[in-house]
Amino acid sequence: MQPHNLTIVRGSAGFKQACALAASAMALAATPAQTSLSALTTPAAKKAERYLTSQAANAQAPSADQTRVLRYATYPPVKTTIYGASGRKETHLTLHPFDVVRLAREASGRVKNIERMTVDPAKIGALLITESALVARVGWSSDGKTPSLGLAQFEPDTAAALAIDPRDPVEAAVGAARLLAEGERFARRHRHIDRNIAISLVYNVSSRLRGQLVEQFGSALALEHLPQPTQHHVKNMAYGQQKMRIFSALYDQHIQQLSHHSAHQRKDFTVNTQPSTHALVTGLPTPAMDLVRRENSQRHLEAAGHRVSAIPMTQQGLDLMRAKISALVQTMTDRLPRSQLDELLRMGRGEPIVARLAQGPTSDHVRGFSASAAHFAHATRATAMDRQASLAGERMEQARRDAPRP
Amino acid sequence: MRESAWNRPAATLRARNDLQTMQLIPNIHLVKGVYAPFGTDLPPVEVVCQVVPLNGAAYVWLDGVDHNDPVLLPAQVLDGTRRLGTLRDYLEDLRHEQLGEGFDSLLDLAMEQQVSATVLVRACEIMHEEGSDPSQAITTARQWGIMLCELDQAHRAEFQLVSQGSPTPA
Numbered sequence: 233m234q235p236h237n238l239t240i241v242r243g244s245a246g247f248k249q250a251c252a253l254a255a256s257a258m259a260l261a262a263t264p265a266q267t268s269l270s271a272l273t274t275p276a277a278k279k280a281e282r283y284l285t286s287q288a289a290n291a292q293a294p295s296a297d298q299t300r301v302l303r304y305a306t307y308p309p310v311k312t313t314i315y316g317a318s319g320r321k322e323t324h325l326t327l328h329p330f331d332v333v334r335l336a337r338e339a340s341g342r343v344k345n346i347e348r349m350t351v352d353p354a355k356i357g358a359l360l361i362t363e364s365a366l367v368a369r370v371g372w373s374s375d376g377k378t379p380s381l382g383l384a385q386f387e388p389d390t391a392a393a394l395a396i397d398p399r400d401p402v403e404a405a406v407g408a409a410r411l412l413a414e415g416e417r418f419a420r421r422h423r424h425i426d427r428n429i430a431i432s433l434v435y436n437v438s439s440r441l442r443g444q445l446v447e448q449f450g451s452a453l454a455l456e457h458l459p460q461p462t463q464h465h466v467k468n469m470a471y472g473q474q475k476m477r478i479f480s481a482l483y484d485q486h487i488q489q490l491s492h493h494s495a496h497q498r499k500d501f502t503v504n505t506q507p508s509t510h511a512l513v514t515g516l517p518t519p520a521m522d523l524v525r526r527e528n529s530q531r532h533l534e535a536a537g538h539r540v541s542a543i544p545m546t547q548q549g550l551d552l553m554r555a556k557i558s559a560l561v562q563t564m565t566d567r568l569p570r571s572q573l574d575e576l577l578r579m580g581r582g583e584p585i586v587a588r589l590a591q592g593p594t595s596d597h598v599r600g601f602s603a604s605a606a607h608f609a610h611a612t613r614a615t616a617m618d619r620q621a622s623l624a625g626e627r628m629e630q631a632r633r634d635a636p637r638p
Numbered sequence: 639m640r641e642s643a644w645n646r647p648a649a650t651l652r653a654r655n656d657l658q659t660m661q662l663i664p665n666i667h668l669v670k671g672v673y674a675p676f677g678t679d680l681p682p683v684e685v686v687c688q689v690v691p692l693n694g695a696a697y698v699w700l701d702g703v704d705h706n707d708p709v710l711l712p713a714q715v716l717d718g719t720r721r722l723g724t725l726r727d728y729l730e731d732l733r734h735e736q737l738g739e740g741f742d743s744l745l746d747l748a749m750e751q752q753v754s755a756t757v758l759v760r761a762c763e764i765m766h767e768e769g770s771d772p773s774q775a776i777t778t779a780r781q782w783g784i785m786l787c788e789l790d791q792a793h794r795a796e797f798q799l800v801s802q803g804s805p806t807p808a
Contacts (some may be wrong), residue, residue: 294710299693302712308673309711311790325710542672542682545760546767547778553683553785 294325297368301401305331314365326366329479332357339405347413358472359408384408424451428466436465666725666755671716688755702756703783709790725755744772
């Protein structure tokens with residue numbers, strides 16, 4: 233289908249008027265009877281018309297579920313590379329670690345009122361990282377019949393029982409925290425079982441299998457007695473808690489440097505940042521905190537009353553930013569082994585950006601357009617999967633309603 | 639069988655999406671703001687970019703050059719966001735009259751090189767700011783896009799260590 237004709241005439245007096253006409257033309261073009269105003273065009277107007285009708289926003293689109301998650305963002309999201317359902321690597325936008333800390337603490341605060349129990353925010357964040365890697369998508373049970381939704385990968389039945397919307401990030405985090413509270417209670421009842429194992433038993437294992445395991449192994453229940461997915465769950469939870477403690481420490485440092493926060497608020501944000509000594513925790517990326525701890529970050533300076541203007545989009549600003557990025561990469565080079573840095577810089581993009589984008593606008597653009605259809609189709613498929621899962625949930629709910637009552 | 643989007647062939651969906659995108663082109667919205675990637679030791683940057691409406695939310699296409707792996711951000715994370723209206727509104731703005739023939743040339747080059755709306759508007763702002771010629775302005779605008787991609791990459795690399803990776807598959 234040809235794009236609608238659109239006319240913009242550029243000129244001193246008639247420009248605005250012609251643009252108004254062009255707007256009318258667009259309105260008319262929306263109707264079956266298309267109207268052409270080409271009689272009014274000038275060469276510049278034709279160029280503008282062709283420009284406006286040939287450009288598209290070729291952007292990789294987050295799914296509808298992930299868009300709901302990203303609405304919670306207050307810091308620029310980061311990109312994360314995960315293995316998709318097909319087993320291939322996929323790159324997704326996801327919440328900045330500081331937003332994950334905010335989310336976990338908000339959920340912890342809400343659950344304290346509901347369950348009368350404090351759930352460690354690090355555990356809540358670790359659960360979200362373990363379940364979904366912070367990418368909301370539709371997962372399926374091993375038999376392929378039951379979908380699991382959202383950041384915490386709730387099955388529709390579980391979400392209905394908790395009266396939460398699993399796709400909403402805050403509600404999902406609150407639901408996850410409530411299950412963690414149940415796990416804590418289970419751990420208190422079975423003090424002989426490792427606490428991390430007890431929590432994963434509640435979240436990741438059916439109640440029947442949980443009962444069998446406790447009955448069979450009793451106080452000797454250990455990691456190797458669990459099903460393989462649950463063993464992974466336990467390890468990832470421990471690892472995720474360590475990461476969350478680093479995020480929390482960094483976020484607290486950030487918040488404490490903001491001068492407008494009162495001492496009372498800072499006290500509320502204080503958490504235990506002592507590293508876990510649990511045997512399951514593997515080696516941590518120790519340079520991480522040094523890398524992201526910035527004493528002179530822009531926001532800190534502004535919060536402290538220093539006025540630092542943003543770099544303008546000029547050639548001079550470009551040169552300045554290039555120098556600063558080079559310095560940043562040099563800093564990272566000094567602190568990390570070169571091979572590790574190269575791996576980090578390649579991650580997600582596959583090849584150096586400059587080499588890929590410096591091939592000229594035309595070839596770049598043509599590739600972009602060919603790829604854009606695939607991106608939009610991918611986004612649409614993701615949305616379709618969401619709908620499929622939603623419909624499956626509705627069907628299950630309907631079947632349960634229709635089932636004869638005993 | 640119940641008719642829904644996921645029952646249709648993928649080709650139909652692609653065509654529908656492309657068509658919707660094409661119809662939105664003159665109505666691409668633009669915003670100006672300050673991008674401050676916290677976590678890096680870099681100063682904030684003034685950005686002007688196009689809005690990409692997706693799933694009912696507004697994202698901004700920050701770089702405007704990388705179609706395959708764009709730097710997309712939710713619009714709310716930009717500081718001091720100011721709406722510039724649609725691309726049509728922007729091109730109609732009478733202040734571009736002061737660029738004279740340069741504005742025509744800019745549009746010429748933009749169409750010839752098929753740059754994105756983000757790059758076109760950024761180039762236009764560079765011409766206003768520095769008085770550079772259209773060709774140089776588009777080159778600088780594209781270089782800014784590449785630089786923003788690199789900034790995004792550095793930002794990602796910094797947090798890669800702490801925000802990603804797990805010892806075992808979930």
